Amino acid sequence: MKIAVRTFIRERAWEKYRNPKDLAESICIEAAELLQLFQWIESEESSEFKTNPSKLARVQEELADVVIYCLSMADTFGVDLARAIFEKIKLNTKKYPVHLYKGKAYFTRQRNNFK
Amino acid sequence: MKIAVRTFIRERAWEKYRNPKDLAESICIEAAELLQLFQWIESEESSEFKTNPSKLARVQEELADVVIYCLSMADTFGVDLARAIFEKIKLNTKKYPVHLYKGKAYFTRQRNNFK
């Protein structure tokens, strides 16, 4: 996967554009395009995309765009993305112990946002 | 990786918060936190993070946050993220042929933005 992204970039000599600042901007831009698919609709409705092949195809495409730029940034920095994810999950597992947070994400999150 | 994310969610009974609309918002929010690491600095400077372990650790963490939510959305929709990425790269390979786009991302992009 990492190799496929890197080859695509190299073949086009696009490395010069691949500085981390621009990649971070691109991740933001693609994330907003993904969000746009769910703009003005209810949360429950967004789950129904699962049964709509054309909407699901659009989600898949935008989701791929976000992750391709993430892989590209990881590659630029020589970061092992899979290992980074496992380490972050391990961190979150300590931060949000099951016995305290079961079914309580919401209240916690709100408290954090309004501290 | 997918399994690790899914287990973390299940153990905390957080599935109810995992609707695609809120996940798309979360991807956006985490992407902006990643971008914040490169706010107010020059593009070239952002590349120098590579040699700064504490900055690189922060990048790694925020990058993991973005991709964890992407994996979570893929899981919600039953989307195979690795396949989605390969398909998107195949599409981009056709859309940006090497002989036309070599070293020219910039001009093209600009033209698109201002069409």
Next chain:
Amino acid sequence: MKIAVRTFIRERAWEKYRNPKDLAESICIEAAELLQLFQWIESEESSEFKTNPSKLARVQEELADVVIYCLSMADTFGVDLARAIFEKIKLNTKKYPVHLYKGKAYFTRQRNNFK
């Protein structure tokens, strides 16, 4: 308002950081902090913030942050933001005629996103 923003920047000699690219990043970052206040909650619930003074104060602060950077960018480019807004509303008035779009934003929007 414009003057207050400009004076604040000048007094601190921060003009050098005020290039449009970084300002656009900052608008994105502050917009995501605003969105974070509504993360993981239902749409209807977000309307109830109106009666919660501490939540309303947080919204007010984040909203101000977004618009301060917008004013700063307008100032950098010598753009009259009030006039820009009126022109855009005039454009939208033509683009979305009342007799076609009354109560129909949703479907239209969706059609656009999935064209």
Next chain:
Amino acid sequence: MKIAVRTFIRERAWEKYRNPKDLAESICIEAAELLQLFQWIESEESSEFKTNPSKLARVQEELADVVIYCLSMADTFGVDLARAIFEKIKLNTKKYPVHLYKGKAYFTRQRNNFK
């Protein structure tokens, strides 16, 4: 300005879509479209838009989109946006005293991001 935005919404009976959560998403999406105009270009280059009327027109349009949604959210919550901005600038004036922060935004910001 506030009145112009409100009238546009009312005429189309779009109030039902104007919940704060969706408005916050829209601010994010429009902010990302603004950022897209500066994607893949250098900071100094972004300042040159000033002398390019077609690029400046695009900036003006996207900037208006962001602020229209901000005005719409302020209206929904009955918030006086002008007052909110003045209060935030007053807060920032205390938080970043001239004698400490003159010409030093950069380092401070970085320190904050990596604390």
